[in-house]
Amino acid sequence: MASIFLLGFVLSIIFIILTLIISQKDQRKLPPGKVGWPIIGETLAFVSSPEKFIHDRMTKYSSEIFKTSIAGGKMAVLCGPLGNKFLFSNETNKSITTWWPTSITKHMIFPYEASSPSSIVEDHSFFKLEGMQHYVSIMDSMAKEHLEARWAPHQEVKVHPLSKEFTFALACRVFMNYDNPEQVRELAEPFFDVAKGILSVPLNIPGTPFNGAVKGGAIIKEKLQQIIKNRREELQKKMKMKKGDRDLLSRLLASYYCDENYNLSKEYDIANKIIGYLMASFYTTSTTITFVLDNLALHPEVYDNVYEEQLEISKSKGAGELLTWADIQKMKYTWNVVCESMRLTPPSQGAFKEVLTDITYAGFTIPKGWKVSWSVHSTYKNPKYFNDPEKFDPSRFEGNGPPPFTFVPFGGGPNMCAGKEYARIEILAFIHNVVTRFKLKKANPNEKIVYTPEPIPVEGLRICLQPHEK
Template sequence: MELSFLSSPQIFFTVFTLAVSVFLYIFIYHQTNRRKTNYPPGNFGWPIIGETYEFLYGNSEKFIGDRMKKYSPKVFKTKVYGEPTAVLCGVAGHKFITANEEKLFRVWRPHSLQKLFRAPFLPNASASIPRETMVNVTRAPGFIKTEALIGYLGKMDTMIQQHFNLHWEGKQKVQAYELMHRMTATLSSRFFLGFEENDPRIEKFARLSDGMTVGLHSFPINIPGTVFYRAKKAADAMRMEVQQLIMEKRAAMSSGIQTQDILSHMILSSNPAAGRFKSEKEIATLSSALVVSGFTTPATALAIIMKYLAERPDIYDKIRAEQMEISSSKKLGELLNWEDIQKMKYTWHTSLEVMRIIPPFQGGFREALRDFTYEGYTIPKGWKVYWSVTTTNKNPECFPEPEKLSPTRFETPPPYTFVPFGGGLRVCPGKEYSRLVMLIFLHNLVKKFKWEVLAPNENMIGTVIPMPGKGFPILLQPLST
């Protein structure tokens, strides 16, 4: 027996009404935008989603570059994540945003990040954890200040040496990105959560972090089969793991055991009266965000650096000479110290130059706190503002012959041309931590190995946080030290 809930005329009328409504919406939407001629040039794209798909899944450099050519090299409008967005380009754009943090702008996180790292201690439970909170937590005890990192440097060197002994020595072929990911995950888990080197939970945290990373910048559609659904499950699982760890740490502290890590500091400094960190869930949310941010980007950056060093033996030789000179000044078994790090200038300049060519992180969002004018155009309150490293990294006015790898550029880099760690009030609090991880890793790597890239045409997948599509397989050649 056939069931019919609507007659044919009713179906026709319903479909016709829906089609007319959509047409009117699109017509009014575009007519309204035409009248607002003082907005920056650009295109909002499709209703609701705008140009989100191209932004997330296309080539970030091409997305920005094409619109700079078509509309304006200084500022253009688009719509991503369902939000009207002004993209401020070039040196002037970087400088303007840096100079007006907390005056015209506040940090804004895409909706996917808000939902993965929601902050239940805020009035709006869907809001992401404010950067101020993250900075205060990591800097209050001095964990990421230079003086604190100096004390942690020797431990970091020891852990990286152990990593090479366990996972690289005696191997002919390795999946380098996987190993660097494991190494940065171990350091991050030790530094932020207090895990010991051989704690089996490190591997679990690395897998969960991988699952979260792919969904950090995605359509926040939480239904089975979507990238965001898998990321959300991983985020919930990590939060539960950290809550269990918090209970363990509370028990250890109550018995008089002292621990030195950021999670322990958060537990000790929790202050329900001040409305912050009232529960294990709230602490777990913030510490999960810290762990993920602490190892994904350095692993990607190191993989890209290794690829370029394999292609440029002349630069590899200069880096190895610099590192061997440092090593020759050390006693047998003596660990790296702060003075050694300061001598690694060419190595760090090379790292910066590689990150200029292939950025491990593309940019960030702000939200306009009030209407303001930029380059003669009005940016309304509530609009999102995006800055991108790609607007200067490949600009020949900033970097002549931009596709050429030339580490000496960074002996005197022009201001506001290279901002992979942000700048001003919003400079990444983990910048110095990431620098140490990368330099200590490269020091131990070039002392022990040369390598051949086995997939030279390997694509980087993902645009906001790219990673090698095949895991960066390499052939190792051990060296005598």
């Protein structure tokens, strides 16, 4: 009898516990969706076709929010302009923070040390508009040199690899005053390997993109440490450790070195910043340049308008005179073309964050520790925001442009991409030099695009070049 009573008591306790668990689960209404396979999640589906991935799940689960698993973490994807606005605004109240996949944080980033206030000031002041204006002439001259050496000798070029080469070399020059061609190439190769594996399945097996990212990250860390050590010694020897130094590396070293607590972890923080800026500066800008030129080759009437705008600027310059900030400001139609290219073929698919405390959105709970993401594909081709969305139409960016939070190539809110002006000047200076020198024609009009998840022309975007008559 006692044993029956004991069994009944145990079953009652189990029932109560299960009831509590179920009620708790009901109280925490999670976003709809699925997380896919263990470890792999839905990473492969996202990487291979990010636009289809987002559209399919918005249709199946919710146009506001759905859950998934990408790059090893449970994730809630917030959709539409309201989702974008929510994430951009919540980055300031400490409920959401930036998150990077394991391929970056574990194998490419040095042990984390919180940035000092002075270093943050140096970052922001470097990328301010007035600071970037000083680099217009450098970007223009490097574009001219690159086209003369790598484009002009050929009747046909592969735009994508060449644009990566140019944008990475420019970033090395601007951020680190590092311009030895051979050394830049040696540093570029591991960065390109890491870029291929950023959102890969985290399986460290030889031959996989993740394995390539791991190896590339190790090389980058070793080379960056040596570059920083050499620069620090050089600045100390020359007594030039001043905050006014132009390149970002020198300015960061000056800022940190003035700190009485300067130590190795400070140099790690500098290295992490330089790694982040180098990755961001070439990864998306090279893709943007590629598809702007693709669209100029596909749409002769658009090319003619860009050429006319750029030719007027070119005619206003004296022999050997380089572009200025005033010239960049005149490139309004060209920038509309760049924006429309980024809308139709986004160089970045969005961004990832991590939830630091339970948050609620659209009636659903996103638990602490989950990742959250916004995606350009929830708005860029939505006819609600962009009429006839598949049409290439730069005029949609005239006047006030698209509705707020529908076109967000640089993010938004207080944490909008610091390098927005850097990217804008770089892209416009490069396009100016290409169109004033060459007419463009696609060698293969049917060249396919694959995603990694960045869009990549399978043949590198083969373009036939026809120099303008002088």
